Amino acid sequence: MASSFVIPLESNPDVLNKYLEKLGVASKYDLVDVFGLDDDGLNCVPRPTKALILLFPVSDAYEEFRKKQDVELSAKPPTIPENLFFVRQYVRNSCGTMALVHAVLNNLSSIELKDDSVMKKFYEKAKELTPEERGRLLEQNSAFIEIHQALAEEGQTAAPPSDEIANKHFITLVSIGNELFELDGSKNFPVSHGATSDEKFLFDAARVCKEFMARDPKELNFTIMAYANAQ
Incomplete structure (x- = not known):
């Protein structure tokens, strides 16, 4: 059985791009820092941004909001597009991995996965499963866990013990069918943030x-990365 907790990843594009490469993501897209939301x-972020x-x-404050939102979504579950790939998070501190999975596997029309790679094998097994089943499959995926642990130790800041709960959390924002979705494996459902378009996605996100x-x-400890055509 894979570990039920991992060392948290940091928001470091160099480390996370290396992680994607090791997972078998063959793409012209890279993670880049976003330095301002004005x-x-x-306008300095490369295009297209996926x-x-x-x-x-x-x-x-966030936990109070999250619990209230979850009650509302549970009472009236949202309509989820069939081509939206959502995974529940069951491995503690793995939100960085979840964010990358959500970014990549919701953009397969633009992103290539190498044959026989960790990411492609996971996708082929998970694509017909429920979000909960996908999360359990990822929990048991020792290749994912091992690569995560190795890359988490390469960050620029000292990594906390893996069995401590990180006090920061990653989420991913993607466009599916011109609708903006927030994907957070710690939540029961994807969260829709309304209509968007290829031209407006970055600004809407x-x-x-x-x-x-x-x-x-x-709070000042917010960091943002774009998965964009940086080449």
């Missing part, structure tokens, strides 16, 4: 990031 900052990944502090920041105006 128009000037967003996903936005936000790392944010797990505060009391940035708006959602600003909403996270507005819930914790005293």
